[in-house]
Amino acid sequence: MIPASEWVDAEIVWIVTLRWAGHVWYFADARVRIDDAGGQPLNLLPCQSPLDIDESLGRLSQQPRGARAAVRVVLPVDPVAYRRDGYRLDSADADVAYVTARRGVAVQTYDRREVIVAGRLREPQYGDPDLPVGTVTASVEGVNTSDRGVLVGDRVFSPFRFTSTAEQVTKQHGKPLPVVFGHPGATGRAGSPAYPIDATGTTSRLLVAGHRVDDQTVEIRDSAGATTTKTTAIAVDLLGDEYAYVDVATADGVNVLSDQWWIGWTGTQGTLPRVGREGHVDGVGQLALWAIVRSSLPVDIASWFALAPYLDRYRVDGFLNSAIAPYEYVTRQLTELLPVAVVGGEGGLRPVLLVAPPIDSAPEVAAGRRFVQVGPWQFEGKPDDVRNVVTVGYARDAQQNEITQSTTYGSIGESTTARYSRELYGPRPHEIKIPLTDDDATAQAIAAAIVDRDGLLGESARYRGDLGFGWIRVGDWLRLDDARIDVEGLLVQVVGRRYLGAGWEFDLLRVEVPQRDAGRVG
Known part of the structure; x- marks a missing residue:
């Protein structure tokens, strides 16, 4: 961020950087010297001032939003000729930024420019016979939700990983290897699925997580509800990926021929490893970070790391066993429930906390x-948008796919906001189900956060x-x-x-x- 002191007696100069067909071009809407990190001046081409520069948090509509800008530049090459060679302008990347300048010299270096929006060119226009050769007009939008990344779907059960031909094993082919975080389930309640990967008439090896977990004792449940307890171990499949498993036998009192199994993670040892740090994922912040780093979209990793400790106050216990894009998972599963918005900006997608600071x-x-x-x-908004009595269902039984517990916040005026809201609008009940936590305090905190966010227009x-x-x-x-x-x-x-x-x-x-x-x- 450009500090307030660098705006004193300064003018604004817009910098457009465009990357296409192996080239990188720099444009400015005014004559200015701007240095790179090594102190050397950049070669700047002239351009028109970007238009329609608009940034939005999207808080009013609760939808993730970013920034956009309209640009017009004149490339030093003819895009028509490049198009004949197979280069498409809709594959070009650009960012729109600004610096402050005094007497024709930028106060900031190029690396310290304030990036407003970065992304692919949208609806680029070129080859207009009434404009100079090389003219390109396009828009750049910061939040591109076309995420080509995928969570868990790139690793599936197949004979290339596990060679057993037992019927209960081949039934699993094509299913994603599950990811387990926190400690889903409890004694008597299934928390996540397990899958046979090897079987005989009297034994069965079950994959319980498609990644390393700490060795721990878990409760195992077959399709009929019979249970036993075993300690997890780690192995490597034929493609070189680690996974966690347990072995069960007929002597354990379970049906080893079952093709459906469930696990209750009843201990306190870690499951999914964290990103970039020691420890395991047991909070929303670390879960969001684990997911968003797998996105194909530009991501401001530093901002996600910075916010993770605050979001980790919300505990997570659950699993993921179906393919989903990282951006969709974070925005749909996490930010719709929590006081966080995702916006585009310098460095890519970043989280913005919606909770008021001191x-x-x-x-x-x-x-x-x-x-x-x-x-x-x-x-x-309108009164129908108000939520001041929130019931949160949690602690999912994975085998039955049912929520087993619930908590309500706001019905007895637990906060000033809840009481004031009910005086203004009357009771406005709202119910949600959260399959991502088994924790009482987290469910209550999420309900309170929704009332604080949506209790008053x-x-x-x-x-x-x-x-x-x-x-x-x-x-x-x-x-x-x-x-x-x-x-x-x-x-x-x-x-x-x-x-x-x-x-x-x-x-x-x-x-x-x-x-x-x-x-x-x-």
């Missing part, structure tokens, strides 16, 4: 001539600031002072930002927390 930690912005309200405050307004406010980014929290509407220290979140040429336009969302705001704002 008010004194947010920077202060005072309304005035340089930062002025340009639209009304308006309520977002948000209010938004549009403010316009000069170029000096370019340090404000989408997702930031601010303390707003505005005497005209009689507020001081009003905590707002920036949910939208647009570049206007002479300044910036911001969408500010006021999220009321009664116990925090009482006596502070009008």
